[in-house]
Amino acid sequence: MHHHVTPLFPSVQDVEPGARNVHLQRLKEMGPYGSMQELLQLHIDLISEDYLCALHDQLNTLRLNPELLDTPDHYEIRGDAERFLTRGRFQHPMGIEFHFDASLYSEVEWDEEKRLMRNNLVFLTDNNLQDFVVGLIHASGQKLLQKGCIIIKIIKGFDDRGYPVLDDQAPFIGKTWRMVESSQFHFPFLQVTNILRKEIGMVTLRNSFGMAFEFYDEIVYGIVQPAKEPRYTSEMETLQIRRLRRDMRDELNSSQYTALKKVLKQRVALVQGPPGTGKTYLGGKCVRTALVTDTGVKPLHEFVSGCGVHAFCTGSVLSDAVHAKVAQLLVSLKRLYPNVLSGPILVVAMSNHAVQEFLVRCKAFSDKIIHCCSDKHDRGGTQYGDLQKLHDQSHPRDKAAVMASAEIIGMTTTRASCVRTDLDRLEVKIVIVEEAAEALECHILAAIPIGAQHLIQIGDHRQLRPICAHEGLARTYNLDLSLFERLVNNGADVPMLSEQRRMRPCIADLVRIIYPNLTDHACTLRRPRVRGVDAGDPVFFMNHGNVEKKESKGYSNRAEAEIAVELANYLVVQGYDVEKITILTTYRKQLRIILQLIGEEEEDGPKKVRATTVDSFQGEENTIIILSFVRFNLTGEIGFLKMANRACVALSRARDGFFMLGNLECLASSQVPVWKHVKAVLTKAGRCGPTLPLVCPHGRRFEVESAADVRAAARGCQICVLEERFGSKLSVT
Incomplete structure (x- = not known):
């Protein structure tokens, strides 16, 4: 099949009028793909086009309505000097320091508003976007922006790996420009696309190095009948698992209990949770459930503070999360079999608010929690304990070591893809996806670490679908089809919670x-x-x-x-x-x-x-x-x-x-x-x-x-x- 190669950083040619002439194929609503490479390349092509189409539409609107460029949303900036980062005897270019009139933005809360964020793209023009140059925001912290200062790297193209090649910065100094910020944040696109490109090279011949190894059949072919059990459960005593489930039965309604049993038996498990069906209740009760007592194992509430749970959240609000119950049950199994489940449990969803909702519930049984986010405001002011403080104060190169000491870690899918190298080293066996029907499939694939053996998706395909940047592209090419819904379409066994x-x-x-x-x-x-x-x-x-x-x-x-x-x-x-x-x-x-x-x-x-x-x-x-x-x-x-x-x-x-x-x-x-x-x-x-x-x-x-x-x-x-x-x-x- 034909694939166009889209750079990780777009050039002027990618977003100028008439540039959108590429060959695309639809994602399949049903049926198998030929290979993992085919599936991943389709996602790369479509999310790239989704991003570039949104940029094209934004810039074209401004070209047709140049008066819109004179609003405060588009900044008048002047290049002052090139900045360098000195490391030892070497100087590395940081970009150009531009300045704008900070008095025009005195009421802007830079630390709270999502404006001029680091790693987003900007477009600089001096003729109403008839032509322009592409820039990447390198530094834009609150203190800089309050002074009307921002550091931007000017990009002239990209290398054969898709990474940006910097332009000569000197011609941009001493000149005034109108700056347009991309309405679609570039960083998530960059991180997810980069991970998927790496995965294409890692899954050749279905080798064991890629994230797809354990779930290859389900992800590529859409369904496996009969469903296969997680590999790690074969190393555990079936009696222990059955007794653990039985101890929870009195605290669950019949649909919750049925869902719980199926989750443990399927290496790729789905649970549908309609509105108000008690998914939060399902999560909290497991924390208080006693484990098997005649094996010498303490009740869960006595040792749960020693359990290691790592939550990577990518989706929306977790106030309805069935996976919390499942996660705590799996933590119980992890405690029973530490040699088998040596790594953390990952929970993935789509927003920092969702991460916060989940982690707040975890405070009841753990004080070793870290919410990994770019800004403390993304945590909603929630305090998680000393380990969170240590993580916040650590140098970036030391944060991974601090994370290894945590029992619970939360982050968005974007951040999970950004730190995938660190996650791959954690020996993760279990990945849980919250609000799975609302997450783009490519975001989920990018968040699955190497070595994972159990993928649990909780969601409801009858509610909101994933949100794409370009609505027309989503409809035409099925980009807003989640992995959850695709597996449902292919006949996956999906228990539904039924009591609201x-x-x-x-x-x-x-x-x-x-x-x-x-x-x-x-x-x-x-x-x-x-x-x-x-x-x-x-x-x-x-x-x-x-x-x-x-x-x-x-x-x-x-x-x-x-x-x-x-x-x-x-x-x-x-x-x-x-x-x-x-x-x-x-x-x-x-x-x-x-x-x-x-x-x-x-x-x-x-x-x-x-x-x-x-x-x-x-x-x-x-x-x-x-x-x-x-x-x-x-x-x-x-x-x-x-x-x-x-x-x-x-x-x-x-x-x-x-x-x-x-x-x-x-x-x-x-x-x-x-x-x-x-x-x-x-x-x-x-x-x-x-x-x-x-x-x-x-x-x-x-x-x-x-x-x-x-x-x-x-x-x-x-x-x-x-x-x-x-x-x-x-x-x-």
């Missing part, structure tokens, strides 16, 4: 078309009523006629945004903490309007109510969700809301109260089965209409249909006003 404890049943009813076997735990029947809302309507779709506004990239609906913010304000007045309420929306343009409206409120209003997009809220939940759908038009076009995956996430985040704002007829007219089902369920229950029924503490009912109506309801009835004025309860006769 998150949503009250009337909320869960909305997604039963996606999960027909989803059942409700008894605790969901005892949820408290939503204060300030008619007791019979903890779920309601407020059907309005406010038409959407189409913008350059996305849609908005200001009237709907105003209702959402006022409803959040109303619920705060009813006594809810702002942390208990989240406003979700399906478009970033709408999110900007909502955030602006929240910012205009008083400090004690809904200013601290969190607002975010549905995609960003994957894996999270809250007591009350207010969902702004945005879309309403006469043609019934609803954009990506046609995707059942996004609908599933949007409809399954609320625990007690769920209030939807939009036009139900528009959604249902799209002929998407999910929305037809939602309309039928809500209509039958009488939980949709043009007015939302609110009720004050004294029983007065308000039928609201606008932001002004909700604002009036927040003031309450006359008795409410008098009580607020005089500060005491009034008796009504």
Whole structure:
């Protein structure tokens, strides 16, 4: 098959107009690949094209709209001097020190905002991008940026390995440029692509040097029937494993127990976890489960602090993580058989927030935790102990030795690929992938260390798919197909957790078309009523006629945004903490309007109510969700809301109260089965209409249909006003 060779660092020719003319092949949804080399090369080609297409679109938009270059997002910089790093008798070029007017960015929190990050690409132009040079940010720490300083290497091309060749830096000194930062962070692309290129050379003839050796058949051919057990389990006593499972049975429901048994029996294991099915519960209970006592082994809670767990997280929020239970069980086996399971357990997912969520749970049984990240802010302020401090203070060359002393280590897939050489030395036997259906397959392949024997993927292909830089490329070439979903398509045996404890049943009813076997735990029947809302309507779709506004990239609906913010304000007045309420929306343009409206409120209003997009809220939940759908038009076009995956996430985040704002007829007219089902369920229950029924503490009912109506309801009835004025309860006769 033909492959184009894409450099690790793009040249001007790669992103200039008309440059995108390459031969690509689709990733297979089903069926086998011819070899591991073919699979890896396809991924390299597609993620390279995904990255370059996004760059091309960004630069082309600026060429066509040169006035956009004059905004603060694009920096006017001047080259001052070339900088060198001196090591012994040698000087190594660091790049050119450029300066910009720092006063224009006095309100920017450089240590928190993802701007001008080290190892990202920039494009320098003096003629509105009619031509430009490519640069790589070499140094851009907080202190430098606050002074208006940044060090950039100018690239003129690349060598035969795909690495950059520096241009003569002298012509760029003393000249003023307009600098455009790549909207797609270059570093993850660089690290993953580099690892996959190395793997192609290592898996020749299926040798034992590549990460693919143990999982070759499953990854290349898509499925192995019957499923093979992990190699290390053959060296353990089957009786011990069975007893360990039996000790946990009383603390698991039947679907969790079934999943646990299959995970231990399959070297490439998958578990599907629908929303709210107790994956976190599954993780925590194993920590407290006693091990076999008649073998002289101490209960788990007595020795768990001595277990070695290394967590490498690549995905989204771990608040729903079934793998935590599995990980702790495998740690128990590791403790029983230290000679067999000599290396750490790796857990992979997609974001630092996910890493933090996982590691916080581990603090209960270990004080030897390290969260490896580029910035302390990525840890969310969490403190893990002395080993974390030692790691933070260590020189980069010493960090690997500190990591070897840890019991638990967390990092993103990008960092895992960056330190793969260190990971390969850790003798890892078990890799766990959290939110596996949301991770690009190439990112997972790049994170599997040499010598791994057990790959466990936990996810839900019915929820969000992996996010690519270029949506069109993802659809055309299946780049957004995860390894998890590909194995499901090929007939893998995937146990599904079936009992949910998150949503009250009337909320869960909305997604039963996606999960027909989803059942409700008894605790969901005892949820408290939503204060300030008619007791019979903890779920309601407020059907309005406010038409959407189409913008350059996305849609908005200001009237709907105003209702959402006022409803959040109303619920705060009813006594809810702002942390208990989240406003979700399906478009970033709408999110900007909502955030602006929240910012205009008083400090004690809904200013601290969190607002975010549905995609960003994957894996999270809250007591009350207010969902702004945005879309309403006469043609019934609803954009990506046609995707059942996004609908599933949007409809399954609320625990007690769920209030939807939009036009139900528009959604249902799209002929998407999910929305037809939602309309039928809500209509039958009488939980949709043009007015939302609110009720004050004294029983007065308000039928609201606008932001002004909700604002009036927040003031309450006359008795409410008098009580607020005089500060005491009034008796009504």
